[in-house]
Amino acid sequence: MALTEAQRCLDCPNPTCMEGCPVSINIPSFIKNIERGEFGKAAKVLKMTSSLPAVCGRVCPQEKQCESKCMHLKMGKKAVAIGSLERFAADYAREHGELSAPVIAPAKGIKVAVVGSGPAGLSFAGDMAKMGYDVTVFEALHEIGGVLKYGIPEFRLPNAIVDVEINTLEQMGVKFVKDCVIGKTLSIADLEADGFKGIFVASGAGLPNFMNIPGENSINIMSSNEYLTRVNLMDASNPESDTPMRIGKRVAVVGGGNTAMDSVRTALRLGAEKAMIIYRRSEAEMPARLEEVKHAKEEGVEFLTLHNPIEYIADENGCVKQIVLQKMELGEPDASGRRSPVPIEGAIETIDIDTAVVSVGVSPNPLVPTSVEGLELGRKNTIAVNEKMQSSIPTIFAGGDIVRGGATVILAMGDGRKAAASMDEMLSAK
């Protein structure tokens, strides 16, 4: 099947698909290696630019990136399934032991530090290690992988796959330090005193956004970060685990992104009888990957689009028992170009629930930005960077959600690559 699909790729002279890829994977090259049966080599092509190919194949919104630029579309045909092929090549290589640690340049003896071990940090660490830098990654949690571990559920991205990618980095000489919060346990100044010549901050999106509507602090209303962290990182649904978790029977997930889909599908797997997506716009505006929406529907998730929560009602113990929804209709396009939802007067619906998961975005983690004096901040306390991912302090670079506020794994990885190239340029010039 992969062979047939690989055949569909036209191997264009000016591959437009690559323009759509934030890390510029050489897409035609890997696909053509698949077509010729050299799956291991296809994986090697992926590894040249992406530290985490098996991850990207699973979590990238390909329909908005590479696949959206595929020549086939211009001819009225469906795009080549680039994402699926990427996943195939990476999985093949892993399962057949054809993993090749990339070639590493001779050691430069220059120490660089990475704050956060999510996709941006790992991608940066991989590139810097390849160039011969001495890389140390600091992680606040007790596991390496950031959102790949605590956020994205096992059924979408198995932890084993993430661990293989992390092992590859370890083989390349990258050091990992867990339980270490930069800005708290160690300051940026401590790192500099320790001889780190460059620091890449990829501390991710921290603070979950809430809607600030009445009743939102009732018991059993959680952010998607909390819900997914309990299940994924803390394994709370396993009776062996000490972390408590209430298993919802009627679960409302508010939001239309990938995190919302992850949460609602997790709820089904934990045994929910009714699992709903509540989204204020229509399905066409949903930011989630097409595949996630499709899977969710197939699995029996109910979609209440054009519904917006306006209140939660709690029982006498303070536990949520109902969600009050305002029905919406689409109005004029807003600044984002999407038609903005407006309330339909008087159209209110109340639904019985026992759990609500709020998945309406995140704001950047404040720990690093607020701990460094003189660091210029952008909107919502993101770290402001130039096009080289460099902050107002020349030795500090930043990327991923701490810069973007809330984006995707692949954009974060793209930032990591870009920051690695610029930091190398800076350190080599000295």
Add this chain to the structure above:
Amino acid sequence: MYKIVSKEQFSQNVFRLCVEAPLIARACRAGNFVIVRIADKGERIPLTIAASDAEKGIITLVVQRVGLSSTRLCELNEGDEILDVVGPLGQPTHIENHGTVVCAGGGVGVAPMLPIATALKKAGNRVISVLAGRSKELIILEKEVRAVSDEVIIMTDDGSYGDKGLVTEGVERVIKREKVDKCFAIGPAVMMKFVCLLTKKYEIPTEVSLNTIMVDGTGMCGACRVTVDGKTKFVCVDGPEFDGHKVDFDGMLKRLAAFKDMEREEIEKYNDVHCEADPAQNEDAELIDRNAEWRVALRGKMKAKDRTNIERCVMPELDPVYRARSLR
């Protein structure tokens, strides 16, 4: 891994653990806390730092045996290791010379109060500490607190030590006697709530240190959210200290009970396996503790006036005619 270098039992359920954590000890300030995960499959729990010694690389934790994880932690001994200790987290206490400061500590809340009182004293404040507990055994760190206070008032519910009464009575006594510029209150949520109600009456600015449910403790999950001045705040990164007069304590108390039933189940399961533990005594103590959470909540459910307005009920009685004919 983080080694326990010493362990001391303060009372039946309260222990002091000194833990090797050099980086945390170096960076720690009064008011900070740590997240602790005892072993694989363990949960992440927040604990305030009672003291730190940067030179020796040691932090001191005071732990009360209440839930599953704190029970597991209290069972560790000198030489044992804790899997994860992360910190120092949270915003440090803002320390300045306010003038006269009352430091009210309830139960194990005295432990996080100690570094704050120490720093306040160092900044030139007149420090009056009010230590409160149910009974004599539950008054902890008295000697240490005395060393940094100008005066210490001790209140116990049963009068077994110091004066009989609640923490608020001790605080009010000071307020009535002299001008108090600032108050710090740390202890169970209910205790902080009532101290704040009192100090609000006298318009004395009051800082409280909140101990909510947390998962990651680094600003990611939002489990610790509380309403302060009408806005949602995160205890782990915005706190743990807040202006006590603006905290929605009733909302916080409700959220603290989120996993109460499950926690009880877990503990029962645990006690079944570890039968050397003595759950009976714990439970009994709860049954008769006026300040037990269940009881405070129960009290809050109805106004005293409404309670008194209820008519006395008439006991149903059997029909006297029938009664008079039956020997039973």
